[in-house]
């Protein structure tokens with residue numbers, strides 16, 4: 564994993580700058596941080612409980628009706644996500660594209676492949692969390708493929724301890740979940756005396772495993788919605804060590820042949836590869852934006868040449884036929900403004916002159932809301 568340095572110029576996740584409480588989607592509600600922290604946990608019923616019985620499996624997960632998992636009109640957009648039905652990523656997909664059909668995939672690569680194979684219209688990836696910073700592995704995936712970021716969505720991740728119906732906390736001997744969820748709940752698990760922790764591919768996959776193997780000595784960490792979906796008991800909630808735990812997801816779409824409509828309140832993500840002198844390049848990039856009054860919302864420095872063991876970042880050069888190129892030093896930059904804005908065009912032109920490679924990863928509507936899924 565390349566070395567990453569994160570400079571927090573503006574943290575869209577921070578309680579002061581996040582959700583405005585605007586209710587612009589039915590599912591789920593965006594809440595103001597103050598309201599969310601005051602309110603007791605709330606659970607929201609989801610549609611039908613998916614079971615594995617007789618349902619065909621695609622990418623390692625059950626597909627209901629031979630296609631997407633969730634019940635949605637045939638023409639609804641299909642969004643691929645990593646995990647079992649009930650994973651946080653699935654909720655993120657439904658938040659970003661209300662009414663979509665979700666396509667469960669075993670890995671993030673499978674989710675991207677599903678879009679490339681035409682099995683899904685879009686894929687959703689978690690890319691950043693307030694507790695862990697940038698998920699570089701998912702950024703790596705994004706760079707290796709020719710998909711564009713078309714939306715962002717921030718979810719409040721609320722972890723619960725789930726067990727089979729009737730199981731008492733004293734009967735539990737181990738806990739299973741996504742490695743991130745286990746890491747985020749370390750303190751609470753220690754207090755509960757749950758020292759045996761085993762990682763699985765996703766939070767809902769852990770719940771599915773409890774259910775299908777009827778594990779009576781094992782708990783899973785997942786969302787209250789996963790508890791409802793699979794009929795498990797919630798033994799404890801709000802398990803995360805930090806009360807403010809938000810994950811940012813990006814929705815990826817195939818590149819459109821027609822120029823996309825300019826989104827409201829646009830934001831652009833780009834990657835800049837350069838040769839050496841990180842600090843000098845950084846200052847030049849900052850200057851190109853600041854002289855044009857363009858605000859940055861993310862800046863991440865990846866320097867894999869700082870250590871001999873780190874592999875360079877591979878980026879698909881989408882010009883011409885498209886080939887993978889290796890770059891040891893890159894910057895990820897998100898900024899306010901659209902690629903059609905003359906100030907932005909000038910800044911990108913200037914940066915292109917002193918860098919070795921620049922790729923725009925997407926221009927999409929900035930979404931400052933934090934959605935509460937519980």
Ligand SMILES: O=C(O)C(=O)C[C@]1(C(=O)O)C=C[C@@H](O)C=C1
Pocket residue numbers: 645646649650651652653689692720741743744764765766767810
């Ligand atoms: O396991 C899940 O439910 C997921 O959607 C994946 C994922 C992640 O990979 O970051 C998403 C959010 C949570 O922080 C934990 C795990």
